Amino acid sequence: MQINTQLDQLFSALGDTTRRAVLARLCRGPAAVSELAQNFDMALPSFTQHLRVLEDSGLVMSEKKGRVRTYQLAPQTLKEAEIWLSQQRSDWESRFNQLDHYLNKIKEKHDV
Amino acid sequence: MQINTQLDQLFSALGDTTRRAVLARLCRGPAAVSELAQNFDMALPSFTQHLRVLEDSGLVMSEKKGRVRTYQLAPQTLKEAEIWLSQQRSDWESRFNQLDHYLNKIKEKHDV
Numbered sequence: 100m101q102i103n104t105q106l107d108q109l110f111s112a113l114g115d116t117t118r119r120a121v122l123a124r125l126c127r128g129p130a131a132v133s134e135l136a137q138n139f140d141m142a143l144p145s146f147t148q149h150l151r152v153l154e155d156s157g158l159v160m161s162e163k164k165g166r167v168r169t170y171q172l173a174p175q176t177l178k179e180a181e182i183w184l185s186q187q188r189s190d191w192e193s194r195f196n197q198l199d200h201y202l203n204k205i206k207e208k209h210d211v
Numbered sequence: 212m213q214i215n216t217q218l219d220q221l222f223s224a225l226g227d228t229t230r231r232a233v234l235a236r237l238c239r240g241p242a243a244v245s246e247l248a249q250n251f252d253m254a255l256p257s258f259t260q261h262l263r264v265l266e267d268s269g270l271v272m273s274e275k276k277g278r279v280r281t282y283q284l285a286p287q288t289l290k291e292a293e294i295w296l297s298q299q300r301s302d303w304e305s306r307f308n309q310l311d312h313y314l315n316k317i318k319e320k321h322d323v
Contacts, residue, residue, distance in 0.1 A: 103228040110231075114223030116215040119295070126302040174303055177296060183231070184293045190238040191286055 105157065109180055112156035117141070118149050122172065125159060129171035217269065221292055224268035229253065230261050234284065237271060241283035 112118055121135055136146050150170060153159045157176040161168050224230055233247055248258050262282060265271045269288040273280050 103231075106231065107226050107228055109226070110222050111226030114219050114221075114226055116219055119215075119218065119222075123299060123302070126299045127306050172303060174300070177299060177303075181293065181296045181300065184289060184296065187235060187238045187289060188286070188293065190235070191284060191289075194239050 106179070106183060108156040109158065109176060112152050112158055113180065115149065115152075117146075118153055121149065121153060121170075122158060122177075125170060125172040129169050131167050131169050133167075135170065218291070218295060220268040221270065221288060224264050224270055225292065227261065227264075229258075230265055233261065233265060233282075234270060234289070237282060237284040241281050243279050243281050245279075247282065 113122075117139060120138070124130060124135060124138065132147065132150065135150070136143060139146055150159070150161070154161055154170075157173055159170050160173050161170045163169075225234075229251060232250070236242060236247060236250065244259065244262065247262070248255060251258055262271070262273070266273055266282075269285055271282050272285050273282045275281075
C-alpha cells in the first residue's frame with residue numbers, strides 16, 4: 100500500500116473514540132470479539148464495523164479458530180504513526196532552535 | 212472540549228494526505244494561505260476547507276492582517292497525539308515484558 104494511503108487509513112482509524120478504546124484494550128493483550136464488545140454499549144454489527152476499520156488500517160490483526168475470532172495489536176503500525184509525528188516535531192524543534200539562535204544573535208548585536 | 216472529542220478531531224484531521232502535507236510545511240514556519248495553496252493542485256475552496264479542518268482540530272492557528280491570512284502550527288496539539296500514541300506503546304511494551312518474564316519462568320522450570 101502507498102505510504103500516504105496507509106497513513107490516511109491509520110490516522111482516520113485513530114480518529115474515533117470507540118476504536119481508540121479497542122486499541123487501548125488490545126495493547127494489554129489479545130481478546131475475542133465477544134470480550135471486546137461487552138465493554139461497549141453498541142449493536143454488534145456497528146462494533147464489528149469498527150473492528151473492520153481497525154484491521155483494514157493495519158493497526159490490528161485477527162485470527163479465527165472455530166467460531167471465535169480473536170484480535171491482537173499490530174504494534175508496528177502504531178509505531179508508523181509515532182514516527183510520522185516525531186518527524187514533524189523534530190522539524191518544528193529544529194526551526195525553533197534556528198529562531199532561538201537568530202534571536203540570540205540579534206540580542207548580542209544589541210548588547211554590544 | 213472533551214478530551215475524546217479533541218482526539219477524534221485531531222486524528223481525523225491527520226487522516227488526510229493534503230492536511231499532513233500542510234502541517235509538514237507549517238512545521239518549518241508560518242505561511243500565508245496563498246503560499247500554502249500554491250503547493251497543491253486543488254481548487255482554493257477545497258483547500259481552505261482543509262485549512263478549516265486543521266484549525267478546528269487545534270493543530271494550527273491563523274491570524275488575519277489586512278487581506279492576508281497566515282497560518283502557523285500549534286505544536287502542543289501535535290504533542291497530544293504523540294502522548295496518546297506513546298501511552299499505548301508503553302502499555303503494550305509493559306505487557307510484552309510481562310510475557311517475556313513469564314516465558315523465562317517457564318523456561319527456568321523446564322531447564323531444572
